[in-house]
Amino acid sequence: MFHEECGVFGVSGSRAAARLTYLGLYALQHRGQESAGIVTWDGETAFQHRAMGLVSHVFNEEILDRLPGDIAIGHVRYSTTGQSQLINAQPLIVRFQGGQLAAAHNGNLVDSDSLRSRLEAKGSIFRTTTDTETILHLIARAYAARPTAGPDAIPEILGEALAGVEGAYSILFMLDGKLVAVRDPRGYRPLCFGRLASGGWAVASESCALDIVGAEHERYVEPGEILVLDESGAHSHRLAPAGGPRSFCIFEYIYFSRPDSVLRGASVDGVRRALGRALAREHPADADIVFSVPDSSNAAAMGYAEASGIPLEIGLIRNHYIGRTFIHPKQSIRDLRVRIKYNPVEETIRGQRVVVVDDSIVRGTTSRELMRIIRKAGAKEIHLRVASPPIRFPCFYGIDTPTREELVAASNEIEEIARFIGVDSLGYLSFDGLLSSVPNPRDAYCVACFDGSYPHECAYRENRSKTTGSDTP
Ligand code: SF4
Numbered sequence: 001m002f003h004e005e006c007g008v009f010g011v012s013g014s015r016a017a018a019r020l021t022y023l024g025l026y027a028l029q030h031r032g033q034e035s036a037g038i039v040t041w042d043g044e045t046a047f048q049h050r051a052m053g054l055v056s057h058v059f060n061e062e063i064l065d066r067l068p069g070d071i072a073i074g075h076v077r078y079s080t081t082g083q084s085q086l087i088n089a090q091p092l093i094v095r096f097q098g099g100q101l102a103a104a105h106n107g108n109l110v111d112s113d114s115l116r117s118r119l120e121a122k123g124s125i126f127r128t129t130t131d132t133e134t135i136l137h138l139i140a141r142a143y144a145a146r147p148t149a150g151p152d153a154i155p156e157i158l159g160e161a162l163a164g165v166e167g168a169y170s171i172l173f174m175l176d177g178k179l180v181a182v183r184d185p186r187g188y189r190p191l192c193f194g195r196l197a198s199g200g201w202a203v204a205s206e207s208c209a210l211d212i213v214g215a216e217h218e219r220y221v222e223p224g225e226i227l228v229l230d231e232s233g234a235h236s237h238r239l240a241p242a243g244g245p246r247s248f249c250i251f252e253y254i255y256f257s258r259p260d261s262v263l264r265g266a267s268v269d270g271v272r273r274a275l276g277r278a279l280a281r282e283h284p285a286d287a288d289i290v291f292s293v294p295d296s297s298n299a300a301a302m303g304y305a306e307a308s309g310i311p312l313e314i315g316l317i318r319n320h321y322i323g324r325t326f327i328h329p330k331q332s333i334r335d336l337r338v339r340i341k342y343n344p345v346e347e348t349i350r351g352q353r354v355v356v357v358d359d360s361i362v363r364g365t366t367s368r369e370l371m372r373i374i375r376k377a378g379a380k381e382i383h384l385r386v387a388s389p390p391i392r393f394p395c396f397y398g399i400d401t402p403t404r405e406e407l408v409a410a411s412n413e414i415e416e417i418a419r420f421i422g423v424d425s426l427g428y429l430s431f432d433g434l435l436s437s438v439p440n441p442r443d444a445y446c447v448a449c450f451d452g453s454y455p456h457e458c459a460y461r462e463n464r465s466k467t468t469g470s471d472t473p
Pocket of ligand 1: 399
């Protein structure tokens with residue numbers, strides 16, 4: 001699979017800030033499983049705890065007791081820029097002229113290498129290998145230019161620091177005793193906020209995390225908005241003028257976000273069902289049963305079954321307790337993990353012509369292993385249906401994707417992919433089918449991994465060394 005990026009959660013105005021943030025991170029665990037961290041502020045001092053591992057392993061009662069204060073920001077991480085090491089775990093926290101500054105970042109800057117080089121040339125030193133640290137440096141520099149700036153100057157200073165920073169960032173800052181949420185002008189990654197029953201604020205990558213703490217969903221942080229959340233309210237400022245071009249990551253609907261989240265006013269579950277219905281209309285199959293590759297394809301399989309009239313069954317059981325397959329980078333171990341992760345229900349599959357619905361195909365190696373397992377369980381025919389178009393380009397906006405060469409659809413026709421994966425037929429949802437299933441308009445989305453139309457031209461150029469494909473979109 002594509003690997004998720006990160007999840008952020010923050011609280012302002014609650015004495016239970018650390019505990020609420022812990023719960024919020026629990027709900028966002030699907031967005032990153034490598035490390036987790038929380039930073040709190042008690043009005044005078046910042047407290048932090050970060051460690052490698054899942055939220056449930058990183059925190060316990062005793063640790064949460066050591067995180068006092070009524071402001072907190074938290075982060076779950078899957079590394080996209082910077083290695084998977086504790087030093088890169090977030091939130092990052094630094095001391096500088098303006099006091100203490102902490103940041104939790106979801107996304108990826110497309111110009112982080114050149115930004116870092118420019119800062120290093122001016123004498124900056126870095127502790128981590130993350131792109132987030134470059135943002136901290138830019139903020140510190142903006143403060144240095146205004147040594148007497150107080151909390152009222154936060155929006156202006158952030159605007160100055162982030163002007164010219166290209167790429168995807170939904171960031172929570174703890175700065176000058178305030179919780180501040182900022183979303184890049186194109187709004188690649190989601191970010192929403194709501195009111196806690198106690199009167200404080202919660203801000204989260206996805207609405208499912210607001211639900212878990214009982215926060216009433218207020219609205220989305222707008223692309224290009226700086227939102228300062230404090231006891232006097234939610235104060236909105238602009239980083240960039242409203243109404244500019246948007247590039248919300250369409251993959252949030254297809255795979256990344258939890259189905260119980262609401263994005264841009266549409267339920268993720270509802271969109272996935274619509275994708276499945278469109279897929280059934282575009283690629284019908286003469287088959288006996290439909291089942292999903294659980295869990296991210298469940299809703300699409302339901303949509304396919306509904307539109308095709310083919311009975312929906314449970315054909316694969318997923319073991320939820322083994323972590324994600326990407327934890328081990330070596331292919332041989334990944335294949336083994338596929339076998340550990342999914343077990344076929346032989347009684348359901350034996351002798352049947354089956355439609356298997358998956359949300360996407362990246363390298364094709366996981367699909368091939370899965371289809372082999374299903375064939376071995378006695379499937380008479382396998383018709384694989386994919387609820388998104390072929391992925392032909394890597395992502396530079398906070399999603400860990402393989403090189404272009406490794407993407408099976410980058411250099412193979414559909415029939416070749418079907419042969420490689422070992423299925424009787426293969427059908428991908430069309431681009432139009434995808435766009436007709438998400439809230440409009442088309443130009444609100446980033447779809448670069450399907451068609452190479454990167455919103456930032458520099459994304460492809462700057463990261464070309466990461467790809468081995470020769471096409472220039
Ligand atoms: S390239 Fe694909 S995964 Fe990356 S932001 Fe764009 S739509 Fe999302």
